[in-house]
Amino acid sequence: MTKLKMGIIGAGGIAQGRHIPAYKKLSDIVTITAVSDLNPATAAGVAKENAIPHVFSDYHDMFSVVDAVTICTPNKFHAEISIAALNAGVHVFCEKPMAMTVTECEAMIDASRKSGKLLGIAYHYRFMKDSIAAKRVITENEIGEPIVARARAIRRRKVPGWGVFTNRELQGGGSLIDYGCHFLDLSLWLLGNPIPVEVTGTAYNKLSRMPGQVNQWGDFDRENFEVDDHVTAYIKFDNGASMLFETSWSANVKSDEESMSISGEIGGIDLFPFQMNQMKHGMLLNSEADWIPGDDDAGIPQAMNFIKSCLGDEELIVKPEEALQVSAIIEAIYKSSETGKSITLR
Template identity: 70%
Template sequence: MRKLRIGIIGAGGIAQSRHIPAFLKFSDNATITAVCDLNEETAKRAADQFGIQKSFTNYKDLFRETDAVVICTPNKFHSEITVAALEAGQHVLCEKPMAMSSQECEEMAEARDRSGKVLAIAYHYRFMKEAQAAKKLILANEIGQPFVARARAMRRRKVPGWGVFTNKELQGGGSLIDYGCHLLDLSLWLMGNPKETEVIGSAYNTLSKMPDQINQWGSFEHKTFNVDDHVTAYIKFANGASLLFETSWSANIESDEESVSLSGEYGGIDLFPFRMNQSKHGMLLNTQPEWLPGEDDYALAQTQNFINTCLGREEFMVKAEEALQTTRIIDAIYKSSETGEREQF
């Protein structure tokens, strides 16, 4: 069977550190045939470093060499390039978040429907072994229907000072749209993606605007910092469930924290580290697994799932409609923060 020809659009850090190395490990089924970046030097350097035959500065030129593309550009260009790629007959793996707005996400999904091609969104936290184990136990009804979720994606003084992470025009936001979206998406997926009905949120950029502050991840201009560095939200769903959410690049906490916790009718599950908590047989039971199945490198698991989906062997784990919901809630959090009112659906 002919190998799937892969093109990389956007040859910066995430492409070189995650996606290109991951696809190179599946050379039996896929080969990277081209790379593209607006910066010609960046494209050529990535091609030379990884032995990729062709490099381009116009992504449309790349389509002649590929069957599927991975979009690693700033968020502003996700929708435009995805729609163009799908209309050119390409399968697409688009970096998270799906797009800058839910409207753009809908345009991407419509292009997928017209093309009949795969549209996958790279919410890679779902591929972690802990996430897979939690989903398996929830589907087996071990904790019953989850009715409360708590998610925290917290970094201590780690604003990414490189690239375009603090550029609101190119990214659409800061800690929420870049980092917190992973834990938000994961929580929604574990809850079964119930329909949201109400969102109240607050977005702050107070900490990073203060002068003479320590930042562990490079320097940035605090005077012009205009994206969120700390966000809180409370989300209600049509099935009565609720989600308490917090994320930060700049928190004054003891250490970084990533946590997702779900409470169900019969028990609860904590991730990172993984534990199931139950009250049964007259006992309070806390169960920690000795071993979890799955791939330690979740980037590899995501890449293999995408390749197999394009080859018709399985379905991609992150459906576009689910990623659209994550963006829709992100939109609502930002809007609620701006207006001071709760957003209702």
């Protein structure tokens, strides 16, 4: 069986915690051939621990020994590295968000089309069992045409105190671009990927700057905290659907919450956990799934889809044009917050 030769660019937490373990579990179809990181000691350590044969200080030198790369760098470098890899004839699997701006996303897509190589984006919430069940229910018209989506990705005092998560220059934003983006992507996918046409949003930078901070995920510099820690938005789509959205790293709430619901013409769904809500036989019925098939680790089916797509056996579930729409909404939310006005996208 043909194996895909994979390179890792950026050997930090997400590479070590999600992508490398997933590829090792799928060793019958992929082999990790090379790794690169700005910190040579990090790259060398990851290579030794995972028996990766090639270590490069310059990621460009990796392209001659791999078929594909997984990009796990800060957001600022997603477009630059993706375009370089695609132009070198290498498939790209890029961590979310796709890039810092819509313009960068468009350049990445253009490079993919010109090179004929695949560009995948790591929105792994689509591969969760609840998400797959919800998509199946919607596709089989169990709720009718989706009308309204509601999404909340809320953490109680959990600002990531490590890495560069609070660095605006390197990341482009905070809770929205790091965490909430998953729920924007999942909502658009479940709604059938409608085109966003109007966005109203507010991004806050207050909670994490308050004195006397209590943070469950490590220390951070509150006085120089420069990204959003709480965001709300209302989004309209070209097909008449709409979305209510909220995300936070620092909410003063009772507990963390990850939830989504979609109301359709004849029924609705909730996740997480998955539940279907219907009006049938003169009754209002709510049904939960006793068991949903699939892998509990969404990183496994995500990796498998990208690998098999590169090998010509599947199609990408997360298409770059869809990921671009997520970035367009993110960009519009930030612009709406800055201007105090709704942003028209079409």
